[in-house]
Amino acid sequence: MGGWLNLIQTTFVGILRVLSVPIVLLLSVASGYTTYYGLSFFITHWIALTVTVAVQSIIVISSLELASIHYRANPLRFLSVVISLTVALIVSVSFSYFKFYEFSERDTVLMKRQNALSNEISIYLTEVVNLKSQLAKEQHERISGAAQDTQQAFLSAHPGMKGQGPGKGRIWTYFNDIQQREEIKLKALEQKTQPLDRAIFESRTALTQLAQNLRDQASYDRFMKAFQEVIVESDRLASDRGQPPISAPRIPSFQGLSKDITPTIDMWMDISWFALACAAMVDFFTLVLSYRLEMTAPGPLSEEEKNLAYLGLRQFNHFTINQNDELEFSIERTELERARRVPDWQRMFAVAFLLNRGYLRKMSRHTVEFAPNLYPIVAARIPEESRSHQGHAPNDALTEAMHRKFHD
Numbered sequence: 001m002g003g004w005l006n007l008i009q010t011t012f013v014g015i016l017r018v019l020s021v022p023i024v025l026l027l028s029v030a031s032g033y034t035t036y037y038g039l040s041f042f043i044t045h046w047i048a049l050t051v052t053v054a055v056q057s058i059i060v061i062s063s064l065e066l067a068s069i070h071y072r073a074n075p076l077r078f079l080s081v082v083i084s085l086t087v088a089l090i091v092s093v094s095f096s097y098f099k100f101y102e103f104s105e106r107d108t109v110l111m112k113r114q115n116a117l118s119n120e121i122s123i124y125l126t127e128v129v130n131l132k133s134q135l136a137k138e139q140h141e142r143i144s145g146a147a148q149d150t151q152q153a154f155l156s157a158h159p160g161m162k163g164q165g166p167g168k169g170r171i172w173t174y175f176n177d178i179q180q181r182e183e184i185k186l187k188a189l190e191q192k193t194q195p196l197d198r199a200i201f202e203s204r205t206a207l208t209q210l211a212q213n214l215r216d217q218a219s220y221d222r223f224m225k226a227f228q229e230v231i232v233e234s235d236r237l238a239s240d241r242g243q244p245p246i247s248a249p250r251i252p253s254f255q256g257l258s259k260d261i262t263p264t265i266d267m268w269m270d271i272s273w274f275a276l277a278c279a280a281m282v283d284f285f286t287l288v289l290s291y292r293l294e295m296t297a298p299g300p301l302s303e304e305e306k307n308l309a310y311l312g313l314r315q316f317n318h319f320t321i322n323q324n325d326e327l328e329f330s331i332e333r334t335e336l337e338r339a340r341r342v343p344d345w346q347r348m349f350a351v352a353f354l355l356n357r358g359y360l361r362k363m364s365r366h367t368v369e370f371a372p373n374l375y376p377i378v379a380a381r382i383p384e385e386s387r388s389h390q391g392h393a394p395n396d397a398l399t400e401a402m403h404r405k406f407h408d
Helices: 004-041 047-067 074-156 171-211 218-241 253-260 273-295 304-312 334-340 345-357 375-390 398-406
Strands: 317-323 327-330 358-363 367-370
Touching: 004 047, 004 074, 004 273, 047 074, 047 171, 047 273, 074 171, 074 273, 171 218, 304 345, 304 375, 317 367, 345 358, 358 375, 375 398
Parallel strands: none
Antiparallel strands: 317 327, 327 367, 358 367
């Protein structure tokens, strides 16, 4: 039964391993596309493509290699693989982030661009209106002062008119002329600012239309025409008053206003955690699936290979159950074996074969542990060995270790 279960399990896992290969390939292509997209904005395209292929290759190869090595077995190699994988993942996720940022934040960025333009224009137009209102207010104040002087002169209450009777005299005529001239100036100011009022209205109307679609060339042209007129009239009004002109905002060109989002370092300043998670997700799946490709059980062994593995393992004399709850043994000869000059080429060949096929995992330079699929192979051979010994179970360290593993 154990043999059949082992065959079914290994066959099923083998099918999954076959399917995992194209999935890893597709994930690498997807991650490579987003990485290349981000890189191509900072370096030339052919260099970006070369770096992308190298990065994706390192991720897959390092993931496979990481699953087959242990820190205690070879610390330097383990660290080099981890560092290479970490650098490759950082490069891949960092530049893939730009593509996912564009997907997720495009509407937000365009809205910010639109709001920034609207705010700058609104502030400028408000300052222009305030200038016009201030000029009109000052003119009204002059008219009000002249009207008050005229009224006081008519009532003979103006300073300097002592002894003169009320009425329309010479002084009243003087102040009345001043009042009329100021009123004429007010009318002239109102006529002069009519083009400005019209340009402000047209600018706000065109800005509203442009804000609805930043890629509408006609709306942009109408807005720029009206806004240029506002600038001209505003500068003329400030010049007549003897003031410096109001600083107008810099309006981007139509190409700059309507262009798509391009990767910049500012995207990391205003980080999008959703975009970062999406960028990391693709590489995470690639890493995990590649890692599991190496960690999962290998395909079934032939009967000759199973016999070779069992006979080679039986020649080891010391098995322990490690912290992973797996059988572990040393591949080095003991002092007694060295003294007796016991040959170990057969068992070392079996260990190398099982390590290469994934049935053993190296824990350190001198120790290895069983992979889960090695137990059914050994368990199936013990009854056969017992029958060959006329019903007596073989008395060796491997059989005792298997008994401790599954019965103690």
